[in-house]
Amino acid sequence: MLSPIFIYGSVLLLVSWHFVEGLQGEKHTLVKRGAIPENCYHRCDGGCHYGLCNCNHGWTGQSVQCSVRDCSSGLYCKNGGTCVENGKDYTCVCKDGWSGKDCEHVDCSSGLYCKNGGTCVEKGMDYTCVCKDGWSGKDCEQVVCTWSGHCNDRGTCVPISTNTDYTCSNCASGWTGKSCHLIDCSSKVYCNNGGTCMGDVNGGTDYRCICEEGWTGKDCQLINCSSPIRCLNGGQCHLQNDGKKFNCTCADGYLGDNCQIDMCSPYKIADIVFIIDVSVSQDGATFNEQKNFVKYFIAQFPLGRDHFQFSLVLYASEPHAVFNLRNTYDNNTIIDAVDNATLHVGKRGATFTGKVLAFVKDHSFATTNGGRADVDRYVILLTDGMSSAPLDTANQTKLLRLSYPNIRIISIGSGEFVFHTELLDISAYHLNVYPLRGNDSVRKVQKSTMYGCERCTTAYSDVVLAFDVSSFNYGQLDTMLKTAEVLISNLHTDVNQTRVGLFKYESIAEEVFKFGKYTTSNEMISDMNKHIQKKETCMKDGHCSSRDLSALLQDISDEFQMHSDKSRRKAVVIFSQFIFDNYIAERIQNLKENGVIVIIVGEGLDANMDRMFQLSTNPFFTFIIGKELNTPIDVILALMSTLEYDICFDQ
Template sequence: MVSPTFIYESAILVALLHFVKGQEGEKHILVKRGAGPSNCYHSCDGLHHGGCHNGFCECDRGWIGQYCSVRDCSSGLYCTNGGTCVENGMDYTCVCKDGWSGTDCEQVDCTWSGHCNNRGTCVQTSTNTDYTCNNCASGWRGNSCHLIDCSSKVYCYNGGTCMGDVNGGTDYRCICEEGWTGRDCQFINCFSPIRCMNKGQCHLQNGGKEFNCTCADGYLGDNCQIDMCSPYKIADIVFIMDVSVSQNETTFVEQKNFVKYFIAQFPLGPDHFQFSLILYASEPHAVFNLSNMYDNYTIIDAVDNATIPDDKRGATFTGKALAFVKDNSFATTNGGRADVDRYVILLTDGMSSASLDTANQAKLLRLSYPNVRIKSIGSGDIVFHTELLEISTYPLNVFPLHGNDSVRSVQKSTMYGCERCTTAYSDVVLAFDVSSFNYGQLDTMLKTAEVLIANLHTDVNQTRVGLSKYESIAEEVFEFDEYTTSNEMISVMNKHIMKSETCMKDKQCSSRDISSLLQDVLREFQKNSEKSRRKAVVIFSQFIFDKDIAGRVVLEIQNLKDNGVSVIVVGEGLEANIDKMLKLSTTSFFTFIIGEDFNTPIDAILALMSTLEYNICFVQ
């Protein structure tokens, strides 16, 4: 503040000059106090930057000073776009920010990359007073390439969702998919429930961008997601059910129950297991295709209500059914998948009306689908094992209708090495009724037994074999674990199982009462068999008994069954009493008639392999 003193006509005049910096629109004025003329003492409009109003000198915006002749840089009228105004009396200069030039910094300088934030190409407008940005870098948009472009997919990795709503669009946030974390969802979230499941331990690697799992027992996979003891390798499975005239209504119901139980053991759906059901007699009939049924209730109901049209009933043309599966069931139009395992489960008695065509169609099916596995399930009042073995090509793919060995076989093949699922072994007694055979018949039975023994695994903790015989009396030849190699067993068997000359002379063997032999067999199981093992007796006999002897034999066989022993009966040729054998065996599948009369070779006995050496899964 300046306070000059003036002499005006003998009066003392004190004038105070106020130079006030105010808001936009305020005036810089000379305030006159005391006596004086009504006009301003100084002329303030001579330079046309102000005027005298009511005794006050009011300057135009942008000017200050006694004569309104000094530039007012604080007015904001000079040096645009952030330039700095420097007062120089009646003039001024501008110190422009980067990217601007001109008297008032009004001209764009596009040589400076900052206009587009180093992310695009600056282009001046026609007046050179503004600009736009072209070719913004990926991830950016806007006039100055200053806004986040979430559509560019340069943010939020691993399936994360970009939200460009932070700080007016100049920043972003990510909504990460399960299992990921970090600003850009770039890091593994070890606490996510999808990482190292089933009590596995998650370990971060590579700065958190990778991980590995230490899985709990029984699980494997990148995230321990595979239960090694649950079916995991998906498959397409087709059931072929024989409903020809050789199969009665009881068998049909048993077949349906088998199929329903089988299906219930697997998860269903286009990403899991798919099933199809074909009924056949003279012609095949598709009840449902692989793509038709995706829930247990629907598919079980379809099996229950399955029936074959009247015009397709008749004889047993198994070959036609196999050809139908080859041409239709695994087709993609019916739901077949190219990259999965395939199974055909054939339920039949093995007595097709055109056996050569059946064998040929089975071969063609395997040629068309190299990864297909055909499993034959013997069902019916009488089972012809030879055809079942020929269809399946491998003894362990042939099963009886009763029991769940076939289901366990498929389950294990679709698991990843479940340690709780393993091969189990049986205790087997071979019991020879020598008295019922002539020399030729006995030789056939011995060769049949040799084939069976040679194919069993008889090392320590595997299948254990005992041998007993009956001629005039019952005699145990060797117990379980006495021999552990097949060669030893076969040698001892051929040495001891023979017809006695004495017996042939005095007819002491004619009674053929094998009840004592069966009693010895039961005692062997009770004394030496392990409880966890499956027990089976293979009785080689023609089963021709007097009426009173037959009653005792039936009683002893029932005792064996009551003690958990599977009864398997083997006879030779037309002389074998097949009716009696079917009644005594645990199931018709366990009845074998070997010999040329029935066109049944000795290796038909190998159909027993899946029963004697089988898959079992232990519950934890």
């Protein structure tokens, strides 16, 4: 305590000052003015009056002591925190999002800041947000629709609610939901081949399929070979094309794509209708060949109401019946009627195959024209497969099958150019497609009607696949390899069945493998894809041109002479564009003269089509594969009935 003395004029003043140490280190002064000396604690700078403290804002207390925090002052607990007095101290109950003595610090852990997955970074009384893709703003609350992830790259993002949310429009087929993230089973994108889609996996973001019998896989897209509907009557099922297709090795006595046809049943009679295309695309020489085919066919069967009945229909723009089923008398009479059929100039024109199929359905098999309800029915169609109204042809084919479920349609390719795609579609089974020349189709009908299994057997061929690699670009060669894969996969190549050899030509002629080296299609395809590849150098110089393709043909001729069984049918499938074909016509003619069927396969409009038709055994054995011509790779299956065929024996 200090008691300073002041002399003011002649007056002596004595003043007592008391200094008090505050609890927080402050100095407080109490001026004594007649009051009992007391200390005013905690911010009493306002002075004392009559011995009482005038407490600073934020403090209160009894008498002369400002010793209690005043929570009502609003000085404590910021940002909405609740102040709780605790004598000379206080505590704050902070609202969510704040922390600290006075709730003065942002609390990022509260989750109140940075929406939509943004990361909160504390900065004292403030914060910043690191937003995820697709969001912006102080709290990442603004949608950025230019980011494709909102709709999972499957739709169009549309901002809503003042840009704080979004929805997706135009979701891709198969998807629905706010973010195009939910499976839309009603879209029919999922579960093929009659499968039922169930969008109940992972909260609707995935699906499962309940497959129809005979199918398996995520989308029921794969053949289930273990299904009882595959390869009936003891047949063995073999998967092809990565499980998307199959073929059957049928037990003795059965045939058909599913081994559904019983070939060993007792003698079965049939009504057989021949249809001959006489449109302008079929010349007189072709018409004579067609008639000879029909005459030979009829000559193999006994005729009559209790045996076989035949009808002949000619067509171009309109159908015309030469004779009906009820006109069947005896073989000679019917054969003479075929022989006397003529081309009427006025009746030729475009090729309306759909019309003639409708005519056969409505008239040829009608009971009024001799049709019988309890016999097998055959339609044998001789055409080039180039109908003028292909959609109508397809529709009328379906209607014909619906009207006569037991009917079998056999397509015979004839003419200067053969479009195999339509022939395969009409017949619905590749083993029902044949070339005009030869009697394989006759034997097929004999086996399924008269002879049965004891008098008919399946014969197999020796087949050489020859690739003129130099004539193709990379894309064309890939198409040719896939075409060959389809053929190999459908051939029966076990011991004593079809034997396949492989040759190639690029800069030189090479043998890849001989007859009989492999007995499984997978082995052949693997070796083929390994060796049939285009070399970079052959794209840059002329040494890899097919000018010397004759060397390859000579090697093939030698292979047949030295290693092929004389009893076997022989065929060579040449994959080439025939861009350069000097000196090869003679080699190919030699192959033909030695009984080798010459089959030519090219790709697209770059193929030398005219030359290919000249060099193949006949137009049926020329294949131009490619999208430009609407000929998929599986048209090569039209060869199957030639390479694996029936031989029947008279008793």
